[in-house]
Amino acid sequence: MVIQREVSMASCQFLIRNRHQTVWYSRVIIPASLRTAFSGKRELRKSLGTPDKALAKRHSLDFWLDCQNGFDRLKENNNLNASFRNTDEFITWLSEHVHNQGEKSPMKDIDTTDALGRRHIIKLNGDTKAEAELAKQLHDDATVLILELKDNPEVLHDLLNLRDNHFPPTESPPETQTAVSEAIDLYIDKLNTQGRKGKKLAQRTLLNYQGRLEFWKVHFGQTPINEITLKELARIQTWITRLPVNFAKKGLSVQKAIEKAQNPEVKHKVISDKTRAEYLGQLKALLEYAFSSGMITADMAQHVEIPNTKQTKTVERLPFTSEDLAKMFPSENYGKEPAARKSGIDPAAKFWFPLIAAFTGARLEEIAQLKPSDIKTCPDTGIIFLDIVDQGIAGDGKKKSLKNKNSIRPIPIHPTLIKVGFLDFVDHRKADKKDGRLFKLKRDKQGRLARALSAWFSRNDRRKDGTIIKGYIEKCGIESKGVDEEGQQWLKSFHSFRHTAIDNIRGKKFEGGQFIRELDIALVMGHEKNKKETAKYGKDRSQLELRKAVIDALDYTTVDFSKLKWKS
Missing domain, CATH: 1.10.443 (hpI Integrase; Chain A)
Known part of the structure; x- marks a missing residue:
C-alpha cells in the first residue's frame, strides 16, 4: 500500500449545502489539466437530493468515484475531444463511455483533498473498494479533527497553514497579482457599467456600495487580493462588530476607526447590525468578483458571514x-x-x-x-x-x-x-x-x-x-x-x-x-x-x-x- 499526501492551497469540502440549507450537494474538483474540457470550470457540483448528511456522504462518494473514473478515461484518451458545459453533460458522457463498457475502467489512484486542505493520492493496486473506504476515512478524520479544534482557532489555523510551510502548492496561482485597491476600482467600474446580477443600480445604491468598498480599500491598500487569508477574514468579522458609529462624521479616519474597533477595551457606541451587514456584504461581493475574474483561485467569499438583520430590533x-x-x-x-x-x-x-x-x-x-x-x-x-x-x-x-x-x-x-x-x-x-x-x-x-x-x-x-x-x-x-x-x-x-x-x-x-x-x-x-x-x-x-x-x-x-x- 502506497499513500502519498500533499496539501493544496485552499481548503476544500466534498459536501456542501444549498443556499436554503436543505439539500446536500457533492463537490468534486476538476484536475487542472482537464479544465479546458469543462469550459474552464474548477469543480463539478451535483445535488444529492437529501438533507440526511450520512446518506449524502455515501451518495457523494459514489459520484466522486464516477468522476475519478471519468477523469482517468479523459486522460487516457486525449483523442476524444470531449467538451462539457455542465455537470449533467458530464454525467451523460460517463454513462455512455464509462458505465456501458462492460466494467468500469480500473482506477489507477485516488486523488482527493480533505476538509483540512490536505491532498491524498491513494494507490491500492486497483482495489477500488478499499481505496474508496480509505478516502472516506481520511475525509471523516479531517472533519472530526476540525470539530475537536473548533474552540481552539489558533491551533486550527496553524494546522491549516502547514501547507504553506511544508508542502508545494497544487492549486494554480492567479496569472497576475492584483492589489485589493485595484480590484475594488475594477469592481466599482463593473457596478457602474453593468450593475449587479444583471440589474442596473440606482445612484443612491451605487454610492452606498462605493462608500463601503472605499472603506475596504483603505484597510487592505496594496495588499494582493490573493493573499487575504481565512484568519484575516475571521479577525475582520470580530472587530467589525466594534466599529464606531458615524465615525466619519465625528472626524475619525478609516484607519483610526479600525484601530478603535480592534481594541476590545475601548468603549464607544458601535454600528448597527444593518450597517455591519452592508460592510461585510460588499467585502463578500468583492471576493466573489475576484474569484469569478481569476484574481483569486479559492472561493474566499463563502467564509464571509453576513448577519441576519431580519430579526434585528429596529426603530x-x-x-x-x-x-x-x-x-x-x-x-x-x-x-x-x-x-x-x-x-x-x-x-x-x-x-x-x-x-x-x-x-x-x-x-x-x-x-x-x-x-x-x-x-x-x-x-x-x-x-x-x-x-x-x-x-x-x-x-x-x-x-x-x-x-x-x-x-x-x-x-x-x-x-x-x-x-x-x-x-x-x-x-x-x-x-x-x-x-x-x-x-x-x-x-x-x-x-x-x-x-x-x-x-x-x-x-x-x-x-x-x-x-x-x-x-x-x-x-x-x-x-x-x-x-x-x-x-x-x-x-x-x-x-x-x-x-x-x-x-x-x-x-x-x-x-x-x-x-x-x-x-x-x-x-x-x-x-x-x-x-x-x-x-x-x-x-x-x-x-x-x-x-x-x-x-x-x-x-x-x-x-x-x-x-x-x-x-x-
Whole structure:
C-alpha cells in the first residue's frame, strides 16, 4: 500500500449545502489539466437530493468515484475531444463511455483533498473498494479533527497553514497579482457599467456600495487580493462588530476607526447590525468578483458571514396623531414657519409637501420628482390626478426612478388640496417656461431631490457650539423621536404621513357601504405587497374611480383646513 499526501492551497469540502440549507450537494474538483474540457470550470457540483448528511456522504462518494473514473478515461484518451458545459453533460458522457463498457475502467489512484486542505493520492493496486473506504476515512478524520479544534482557532489555523510551510502548492496561482485597491476600482467600474446580477443600480445604491468598498480599500491598500487569508477574514468579522458609529462624521479616519474597533477595551457606541451587514456584504461581493475574474483561485467569499438583520430590533416609525396634525397645520397660520430660519429650500415645497403627503400618502421622492405636466385630468371621468411614473425625466432633466413597480400609479387629488389652491399653484408653475420643475429642489450627492426638505421637516441639527436647531415638527411642539416603556425606539418623520394616511383610511367604508379593503389601500399607496393583484390595476375609468373613492375617504376631522390658502 502506497499513500502519498500533499496539501493544496485552499481548503476544500466534498459536501456542501444549498443556499436554503436543505439539500446536500457533492463537490468534486476538476484536475487542472482537464479544465479546458469543462469550459474552464474548477469543480463539478451535483445535488444529492437529501438533507440526511450520512446518506449524502455515501451518495457523494459514489459520484466522486464516477468522476475519478471519468477523469482517468479523459486522460487516457486525449483523442476524444470531449467538451462539457455542465455537470449533467458530464454525467451523460460517463454513462455512455464509462458505465456501458462492460466494467468500469480500473482506477489507477485516488486523488482527493480533505476538509483540512490536505491532498491524498491513494494507490491500492486497483482495489477500488478499499481505496474508496480509505478516502472516506481520511475525509471523516479531517472533519472530526476540525470539530475537536473548533474552540481552539489558533491551533486550527496553524494546522491549516502547514501547507504553506511544508508542502508545494497544487492549486494554480492567479496569472497576475492584483492589489485589493485595484480590484475594488475594477469592481466599482463593473457596478457602474453593468450593475449587479444583471440589474442596473440606482445612484443612491451605487454610492452606498462605493462608500463601503472605499472603506475596504483603505484597510487592505496594496495588499494582493490573493493573499487575504481565512484568519484575516475571521479577525475582520470580530472587530467589525466594534466599529464606531458615524465615525466619519465625528472626524475619525478609516484607519483610526479600525484601530478603535480592534481594541476590545475601548468603549464607544458601535454600528448597527444593518450597517455591519452592508460592510461585510460588499467585502463578500468583492471576493466573489475576484474569484469569478481569476484574481483569486479559492472561493474566499463563502467564509464571509453576513448577519441576519431580519430579526434585528429596529426603530419604529409612528404615524402622526390628531394632536400632531392640529399643531402642524395651524389654520391660517400654516406656512408661517415658527422661528423660521433661512434654509435655501423652496417655500412652495415647505407649504405643499406636508399637505400632499397627508392627502395622498405619497413618498417624499415621488412628490419631489413631479412636473407640472404630471398633474393630469382623465377625459372620461374628469378626475384630476398625480401621475406617478418611472419613465421619462424629472423637471431637472434627470431620469425618474421609483421604489418598485407598484409605485407606478395615478393618485387622484383630494378635494381639500384643490380648495387650498393646489391647481392654482400648478398653473403658476406651468407659466414658468424656463423651469420644468413643480418644486424648485436640487439633488444631493446621492441623487435625492428631497433630502434637504426631509432634514428641514424632522431632523435636529447640532451646531459646533452645542446649539440644537430644531426641525419643523419639533418647532411645532411635536416630539420627533423617543423610547417607549418597553425600551423600543420610535421616531416621527416625513414618512410618518404614509402611516397616518393608511391608518386614517383603514376601517372606513365606501359610499355604498362596503368596507375599504387592504388591497384597495395598497393599490393607492403603491405598496409592494400583493404585487400580483395591484399590478393589474391601471388608469382606466373604473379603477381611477376606485382610487378616487379611497382617497376621498381621507378625513382629518380634528384639523380645520378651511382657512388654509396658497398665495403665489
